[in-house]
Amino acid sequence: MADLLSDDEIEAQLPDDWSREGDEIVRIYEFDDYLRGVNFAQMVGEIAESQFHHPEIIIRYEEVEIRLTSHEEGGITEADTEMAELIESERDA
Numbered sequence: 001m002a003d004l005l006s007d008d009e010i011e012a013q014l015p016d017d018w019s020r021e022g023d024e025i026v027r028i029y030e031f032d033d034y035l036r037g038v039n040f041a042q043m044v045g046e047i048a049e050s051q052f053h054h055p056e057i058i059i060r061y062e063e064v065e066i067r068l069t070s071h072e073e074g075g076i077t078e079a080d081t082e083m084a085e086l087i088e089s090e091r092d093a
């Protein structure tokens with residue numbers, strides 16, 4: 001099991017445009033249309049499966065919310081911040 005990150009470590013490792021909400025890190029991505037958001041959610045799901053670390057993915061009209069936490073550890077770990085970085089890099093690809 002990974003170690004829980006301290007408040008300072010979370011702040012230091014949080015990618016740009018992501019925020020911390022309690023035991024989760026969160027970002028809302030905006031899209032021009034609904035299906036682009038759906039396709040993005042699919043891509044996030046594939047990353048989650050490859051990492052075996054699964055975010056909450058909320059698909060809304062023209063936006064997708066990603067919420068990450070480490071359930072087994074009961075908080076935020078490097079698995080969460082690394083997953084956020086992977087999503088960011090795929091989004092920019």
Ligand SMILES: C[C@H](O)[C@H](O)[C@H]1CNC2=NC(N)=NC(=O)C2=N1
Nearest residue numbers: 052053054055069070071072073
């Ligand atoms: C048994 C446990 O559910 C698995 O080891 C994985 C699956 N995906 C997971 N995803 C997240 N976000 N946190 C976990 O602790 C986690 N655990």
